[in-house]
Amino acid sequence: MVILTAALLLARLYSMQVMDATYTTMAKDNVVREVTIYPSRGLIYDRKGRLIVNNLAVYDLMVIPRQVQDLDTVKFCGLLNITREEFDKNVQRMKTAAGYSTFRPQVFLKQVPAEVYDRMQEYLYQFSGFYTQIRTVRQYGSNNGAHVLGYIGEVNQKQIDTSNFYRMGDYVGISGVEKSYEEQLRGERGTRYVIVDVHNREVGSYKDGEEDIEAIAGQNLHLTIDMDLQAYAEEIMQNKRGSIVAIEPQTGEILALVSAPAYNPNLLTGRMRATGMRMLLADTLKPMFNRALMAYYPPGSTFKPIMALLALQETGIQANYYFGCSGAYRLGRRTVGCHYHAPCFNVQAAIQHSCNAYFCHLFKLFVENYKFNNVSEGLTKWNEYLHEFGLGSSEYLDLPALSGYVPLPERYDRMYGKNRWKAVSIISLGIGQGELGVTPLQLAHSTAVIANKGKYIYPHVVKSNAKDPNNPYNKQHSVSINPKHFPPIIDGMEQVVLYGTGRNAYVSGLNICGKTGTAENPHGEDHSLFIAFAPKNNPKIAVAVMVENGGHGSKYAAPIASLIIEKYLNDSIAPYRKYVEDKMLKADLLRPKARYIGPVAEEEIEDDFISTIFSTYTPAPLSVPEPLSTISNDQVSVVGDNAGNPNPTQIKTEVKINPPPAIKMQPIQTTTTPSENK
């Protein structure tokens, strides 16, 4: 019987140990765990090679609850510089977190500050079960360029589902360069195999790390952004809404990309992230909204140089073409108002004076040209040309951007019915109004194309590897407009600054060429626009400035553009121009001052000419950052000293202010005749 039993046991052992291999694999499954090693994200440098985004090592205080013995809470809290309540709160949060186990490391305190960490390292041995774990977070060397750099956040479920790279808890670029260059920046994860025990504690490495895979750090990026210029541009745009985009015409490199109000990128990293994000999202000025890439504006008069180019190319007119302006452009029942100016004997003069009638006429000549069978065909051609100038699309850009809107004939077929519309119906397109919508970046790009006489490289913010033939930013393109048509246009733009509407942008010695624009805004004060490049020959910088509710293009946008150009080309502002700089810095378009009829503070009137004229009419108060109940009056968006003023100046409603009849309130339709475009 003994032998029988022994034989039975041996038979069973034989079948288990020798015959059956499944137990071996089960044993391996039991003990070998994959541990992911996270690569450090690529660093970001600016145009001049300065490090602007790096990875900061932070330390999470971890705890293995089971190993904690005789914790001296008072001493521990003193070491960590936290109160007893915070301690209890952390314990509570830890215990309710998913995957809590007393055997496995839990995060007790996230991102311990450096000074606490130093002290803690010294005394932590006294508290068994606690240890620190290194992590990296993004750190921004400057407070500028948030809209270019973007930010990172945890990957969402959709991204996990659609990509086979991401896993829960990974960080991924959500906007800006962080998003568009995510694949280069993220690097490759490594894997380490470790032997764990029944409680998932590490016991040792598996096969002494033979099968481990090292993590590969993300590639570093070199931006084309000049951080000095970017900082200057952001400073000048403080207390305003709008954007500035500066491009180097020869290379397509974006020198500065500002969307105002901007925010401090350090708000969206580290311990501050949740609070910062909440503050930014709650801000009524929407500082997270990237106006330079996402906002559509009608280009207004800044579109006129392109319109002139198209007309010269397609309609057969010469640069010395004359079209008389009688103060308005009349076609059928439509009237497009113009302003008083000297007669335009050529295209240069038309650009210089920004004659609405001239360009409406050119647009009519273009779309109703005998070359085309009908106006639809003409508009399609017009659309194609605009795409060559980078309007109506943004795929060429290496940042997440919207495409803008350039209408196609179908749009008007829907609006008016097929073959029931003509040039007169859409005449405001010729002066950059109507359905046309461009982003400030597209405006800057098209300026760069003009500045470079039709040749261009697609705009980009990350320097391309010159040796890479596949890189789209190494290839030069050109618009299908005869280069001989460019000089008159550029001459016209030069005259704008010298004698025309853009005299506010004049800087001696820089030879700036520009064009003002006033985008009609049905919701309030018009938007101030200015495009410029300099110098005239061999241009080094092309700028598009957009100031929301800034009024006429020459009022805010032109001086700002000139300051940007001067700053970039001369590296400083000449002393005699300091007053311009000062005025632009001080200008505050976010909090319109209440204007009373009667005794007023003097400085208000002397300040700006245009508002003095229209001082009797004040548009509805613009959105003013409301104090958030949960947040102190901390400065969120970069909007000047008294941003978030809890008591913004309000217009007393008792004071009845009637708008003067001379001023048109608001266009009812976007296609209605623009009253004035300069």
Next chain:
Amino acid sequence: MSSQSTNIDWILVFTYLLLVTIGWLAIYTADFNEQHPEIYYLGSNYGKQLLWIGVALLVGLCIQILDTRFYTAFAYFIYGMALLSLLVVLLVGTNISGSKSWIKFGFFNVQPAEFAKFATCLALAKYISGLSSAYYSIKERLVGIAIVFIPIVLIRLELETGTALVFTSLAFVLYREGILPGGILLLGVLAITLFVVSLLIPYQYAMIGVSALLFVVLLMKGKAPLWQKAFVFLPISILTLVAAAYLDEITLLVILPILLVIFLLITIYSQRVSYLMLVLFFSCFIYVKGVDYIYNHILQKHQQNRIGVLLGTIEDKQGAGYNVNQSKIAIGSGGVYGKGYLEGTQNKGNFVPELSTDFIFCTIGEEFGFLGSAALISVFVFLLLRIIAVAERQKSRFSRIYAYGVACILFFHFTINIGMTIGLMPVIGIPLPFISYGGSGLLGFSILFFTLIKLDSERYMYLR
């Protein structure tokens, strides 16, 4: 003294030393602590075990020094003390891992149940050897059975089911000495078989099998013609089976005994085998149905689980079956040659609970593979066969009964322990003799063993 020492069975002693050494090595790897690799580190199990081995050898030496007559004279006293200590444990015992079987003595704990094995063997040997060997009265038989049964009840009350079951192995000693008739033992075995079968398969199939078996027996027995046997047996059994499908359990359990009584009366009246078979059929039916009912309605969930996991009807690798599954993984992953000493991944990871005590065999299975396990089993088989041989050479009845008692207890431990680590037996927490960690266990087995050596060494001197 010199003549005495020559009679000591050194082969057995060396086997004992070999097993204890293997056991210590197994505990060392099971509880290996990198911070304290020194073998005498008392904070670890292996350090303590080393101490206990020393104590056990010392006790073994003391046993050799004591006169043999001490054991015969004090057998009942020792038994009484053991029962008393079991009672004391019930009152003041410390609760360790679900059973109240430990007494705290300062820094170490004692488990009286381990020593009760020795006491029971001794008392049983003393009692049976005192009886006249020709014939046993019912009272004598019952007393013999009671000597084994009392500790079983007491230990069961301590919730040490495993240890209590060990004592049932002494039934074989009772059978060997003629106290327990063979028929009862056979009936017990049959009952267990039917029990397992009835849980494994639906009762209808079990009963169809039983009736077929009974029909075959019926055909072989009795002188009545074939058609007559079939005419009596088949319709009634088939009818009962069909009816059972339409009746609920309670009704069935009421009707079946009535039928049983009716057919019992008919059998007694007619003296025909066909009716006897029907009686057996109904008995089996009641038994099977009763087991079914008890399993499903009376047993607690965890008890159902344990039985279900063992029988393979419940697949539960995280709950009740966790121990066995992990133990099987550890042993199965050992392969032919094992992973090498101190290299077992499952052992190091503490995947198997109770590794250094009840599941100590895993360390051997994993680190020494099939060859190591086979070697250990061989050593045990050798030890058991040697003890049986030693038992058979005793002239003294006392010594022989005692030796058989030792062999039964060791065999039961060995079979159940190794069986449960490889999933052949239910998990009942009993240690592997001489191998498992545990002071009380080692000391208990050592006393049991060295008393045997002592009794054996004086086999020529006394006739008790």
